[in-house]
Amino acid sequence: MATIRDVAREAGVSIATVSRVFNQATLVSEATATHVRGIAARLDYWPNSAARSLITHRTHAIGVLLPDLYGEFFSEVIRGIDLAARAEKYQVLVSSFHDSTETIVSAIRALRGRIDGLIVMVPDAEAHTAIAEFATRFPVVLLNPGATAPECGALSVANYDGAYAAVAHLASLGHRRIGLVRGPVGNLDADERARGWRDALRAAGLEASSALEVAGDFSESAGFQAAASFVHMQPRPSAVFCANDYMAIGLLSALRDAEVRVPQDMAIVGFDDIAIGRYLTPALTTVRVDACLLGERALHQLLPFARSRRPADGQREQLPASLVVRQSCGAPQPALAEPQGGRARRRGHGTAAHHREDRLSANGNGAPA
Amino acid sequence: MATIRDVAREAGVSIATVSRVFNQATLVSEATATHVRGIAARLDYWPNSAARSLITHRTHAIGVLLPDLYGEFFSEVIRGIDLAARAEKYQVLVSSFHDSTETIVSAIRALRGRIDGLIVMVPDAEAHTAIAEFATRFPVVLLNPGATAPECGALSVANYDGAYAAVAHLASLGHRRIGLVRGPVGNLDADERARGWRDALRAAGLEASSALEVAGDFSESAGFQAAASFVHMQPRPSAVFCANDYMAIGLLSALRDAEVRVPQDMAIVGFDDIAIGRYLTPALTTVRVDACLLGERALHQLLPFARSRRPADGQREQLPASLVVRQSCGAPQPALAEPQGGRARRRGHGTAAHHREDRLSANGNGAPA
DNA sequence: GCGAACGATGAAAACGATTACATGGCGATT
DNA sequence: AATCGCCATGTAATCGTTTTCATCGTTCGC
Numbered sequence: 085m086a087t088i089r090d091v092a093r094e095a096g097v098s099i100a101t102v103s104r105v106f107n108q109a110t111l112v113s114e115a116t117a118t119h120v121r122g123i124a125a126r127l128d129y130w131p132n133s134a135a136r137s138l139i140t141h142r143t144h145a146i147g148v149l150l151p152d153l154y155g156e157f158f159s160e161v162i163r164g165i166d167l168a169a170r171a172e173k174y175q176v177l178v179s180s181f182h183d184s185t186e187t188i189v190s191a192i193r194a195l196r197g198r199i200d201g202l203i204v205m206v207p208d209a210e211a212h213t214a215i216a217e218f219a220t221r222f223p224v225v226l227l228n229p230g231a232t233a234p235e236c237g238a239l240s241v242a243n244y245d246g247a248y249a250a251v252a253h254l255a256s257l258g259h260r261r262i263g264l265v266r267g268p269v270g271n272l273d274a275d276e277r278a279r280g281w282r283d284a285l286r287a288a289g290l291e292a293s294s295a296l297e298v299a300g301d302f303s304e305s306a307g308f309q310a311a312a313s314f315v316h317m318q319p320r321p322s323a324v325f326c327a328n329d330y331m332a333i334g335l336l337s338a339l340r341d342a343e344v345r346v347p348q349d350m351a352i353v354g355f356d357d358i359a360i361g362r363y364l365t366p367a368l369t370t371v372r373v374d375a376c377l378l379g380e381r382a383l384h385q386l387l388p389f390a391r392s393r394r395p396a397d398g399q400r401e402q403l404p405a406s407l408v409v410r411q412s413c414g415a416p417q418p419a420l421a422e423p424q425g426g427r428a429r430r431r432g433h434g435t436a437a438h439h440r441e442d443r444l445s446a447n448g449n450g451a452p453a
Numbered sequence: 454m455a456t457i458r459d460v461a462r463e464a465g466v467s468i469a470t471v472s473r474v475f476n477q478a479t480l481v482s483e484a485t486a487t488h489v490r491g492i493a494a495r496l497d498y499w500p501n502s503a504a505r506s507l508i509t510h511r512t513h514a515i516g517v518l519l520p521d522l523y524g525e526f527f528s529e530v531i532r533g534i535d536l537a538a539r540a541e542k543y544q545v546l547v548s549s550f551h552d553s554t555e556t557i558v559s560a561i562r563a564l565r566g567r568i569d570g571l572i573v574m575v576p577d578a579e580a581h582t583a584i585a586e587f588a589t590r591f592p593v594v595l596l597n598p599g600a601t602a603p604e605c606g607a608l609s610v611a612n613y614d615g616a617y618a619a620v621a622h623l624a625s626l627g628h629r630r631i632g633l634v635r636g637p638v639g640n641l642d643a644d645e646r647a648r649g650w651r652d653a654l655r656a657a658g659l660e661a662s663s664a665l666e667v668a669g670d671f672s673e674s675a676g677f678q679a680a681a682s683f684v685h686m687q688p689r690p691s692a693v694f695c696a697n698d699y700m701a702i703g704l705l706s707a708l709r710d711a712e713v714r715v716p717q718d719m720a721i722v723g724f725d726d727i728a729i730g731r732y733l734t735p736a737l738t739t740v741r742v743d744a745c746l747l748g749e750r751a752l753h754q755l756l757p758f759a760r761s762r763r764p765a766d767g768q769r770e771q772l773p774a775s776l777v778v779r780q781s782c783g784a785p786q787p788a789l790a791e792p793q794g795g796r797a798r799r800r801g802h803g804t805a806a807h808h809r810e811d812r813l814s815a816n817g818n819g820a821p822a
Numbered sequence: 823g824c825g826a827a828c829g830a831t832g833a834a835a836a837c838g839a840t841t842a843c844a845t846g847g848c849g850a851t852t
Numbered sequence: 853a854a855t856c857g858c859c860a861t862g863t864a865a866t867c868g869t870t871t872t873c874a875t876c877g878t879t880c881g882c
Contacts (some may be wrong), residue, residue: 087838098862101839127726133566134507135838139867166549178547180535181457304732337732363673363706456868467832472870508837542855
């Protein structure tokens with residue numbers, strides 16, 4: 085592997101000049117710059133990033149720390165981060181943690197010195213404390229922050245508003261008993277969505293007792309198992325809000341087995357708008373969250389701090405969550421062959437996504453694009 | 454940030470000793486070692502990885518290069534890599550490329566020097582050439598290799614065998630005309646699956662004309678659109694093999710709209726066994742590929758070469774693809790409430806996955822676990 | 823009791839870049 | 853014509869490690 089010295093010798097200049105050609109080329113005359121670039125290309129020279137970051141204290145990489153459980157949502161977040169990072173010529177180091185606060189700390193320790201900034205998806209309030217301390221000395225952006233996080237930047241999804249809108253929609257369709265399949269207790273997204281469900285019920289003058297809540301863990305099988313509870317509930321709820329789409333899918337499947345018709349006997353609404361929701365029967369009414377955009381925004385919020393290597397300020401931004409009405413909620417629908425022009429998401433970005441379904445925006449503070 | 458000098462001064466030893474404590478502790482007396490470790494912990498010292506890799510020429514990181522289109526399959530592959538890497542104390546640098554060979558080359562260039570080895574998922578044969586050259590000087594493991602790749606390690610999925618088994622299964626159920634929804638032409642997985650379809654048809658003495666093939670791009674909407682072709686085909690095929698599950702889902706959805714019953718009027722089989730397949734109605738018969746294991750194996754194949762920094766040899770390994778029979782193919786089934794104990798995949802590993810469905814192994818060469 | 827062998831430690835030379843500072847040449851200003 | 857700057861370039865210090873080689877007691881064998 086050629087070093088800066090080889091290039092300098094071959095080009096008949098000093099290593100300082102070669103270095104300048106690769107950094108602030110303005111300091112070098114056009115003639116020598118092109119000459120040096122030619123030699124460098126011929127020698128297949130590329131600056132050694134270890135040496136470079138040793139002296140500059142910059143790595144040109146950012147870390148992404150996620151909970152171990154993957155799935156479509158996380159995958160889209162990473163994709164958004166990656167897309168944005170590529171455009172900004174930053175590398176992305178992903179790392180996952182498993183359960184405990186302790187492994188989060190060790191993951192951060194292992195990342196330390198290799199990255200200029202960190203994007204972390206905090207699962208619960210406990211882990212939050214460990215990160216907050218770190219964030220006073222290092223640029224950190226939180227995905228799903230809890231109530232307080234003055235030291236870090238923070239991106240969040242309008243979980244509360246989205247859930248509220250979903251449940252309010254069900255209430256407006258005449259449902260009086262609306263159940264909930266929760267996410268894990270302590271999980272910040274799950275808690276906010278549960279709160280939105282509760283408040284929307286109260287605002288509509290309906291019962292919001294915990295008897296209507298069923299525990300879940302965001303997995304399909306949790307949704308599947310929840311069906312039994314609802315079917316035996318007295319009186320049986322006529323609608324259920326699921327804290328994510330995977331659980332809604334499991335629930336739909338179990339209800340079909342139990343010969344409970346959706347939406348006639350029980351209306352269902354999910355959360356996240358994963359790609360296949362529109363292809364289910366009935367097509368899933370859900371709350372759309374642009375996970376890819378979430379990742380992209382997180383990177384852009386982090387980058388200025390990563391560049392300057394100073395801790396992030398308490399800046400926060402919320403992404404809207406909009407209700408997408410399809411068939412599973414039983415609302416009257418314009419008769420459109422919806423999936424025909426379906427979101428072109430698996431072909432990447434670029435192609436504009438046209439949505440034909442009704443969309444009721446339940447936006448937090450209005451995120452810039 | 455404390456450096457090795459700070460620790461050395463504070464501990465009253467030389468920097469060499471501190472370094473040895475963190476590397477081969479055997480060279481240092483037990484007493485000083487624990488003393489130094491104490492000081493290091495107090496000062497919150499951690500070796501600077503840039504300085505370390507500058508002199509050792511090792512980064513303790515591996516790169517993962519994937520096509521831009523994400524989805525459940527890729528997400529699981531990354532997860533497998535990440536899990537294995539974490540256990541081996543390696544970091545994972547992910548990077549995606551968009552379309553062209555050119556961006557692959559630039560992505561590799563940007564990664565160069567930051568990683569000890571590379572796992573790359575090659576989309577087509579053209580990109581393959583660019584990588585092969587690089588692989589003569591650097592440890593590379595290919596996911597989905599083409600026919601030839603003597604310079605790199607290679608992991609592959611038994612695409613051909615899986616597709617063959619799926620189609621043979623349909624033929625054994627009495628289907629005489631079996632359609633195909635292809636993946637992109639030139640895509641190595643797609644081509645192999647198409648070849649498996651064709652050969653299985655011929656082996657069963659059936660027609661394998663291109664009139665039965667419909668183009669697709671692995672997206673749900675491609676499957677949705679393919680429905681029209683099959684419905685109007687004369688004579689209409691009684692079964693269709695889809696090159697992945699997403700397309701099968703789109704197809705199922707469109708057939709339902711067209712009031713074509715599955716499996717009675719048309720049997721459907723997919724490929725990949727994504728998590729929600731079992732929750733569809735009818736539950737999707739598919740070919741199971743353990744994407745997570747694929748990632749894990751790739752890392753373990755790469756690691757010895759990454760450690761020694763010498764190019765991989767032509768070692769190759771194939772992961773089995775096993776037919777999972779559910780309802781969409783119309784085969785008689787043991788009456789089991791299948792999803793009840795469903796795969797606990799979203800909760801991570803650890804929990805053993807129990808499958809109740811019939812499983813016909815269509816294994817290439819039998820991969821070690 | 824003496825040289826050898828050994829075990830623990832230290833001194834110093836890399837690794838490959840960036841950048842503050844020094845230098846030299848040349849055009850413009852006075 | 854002398855001076856002042858400025859522009860392009862070179863010199864050398866520096867970043868924080870690892871690792872080779874040297875050193876210095878100890879202990880052991882005889």
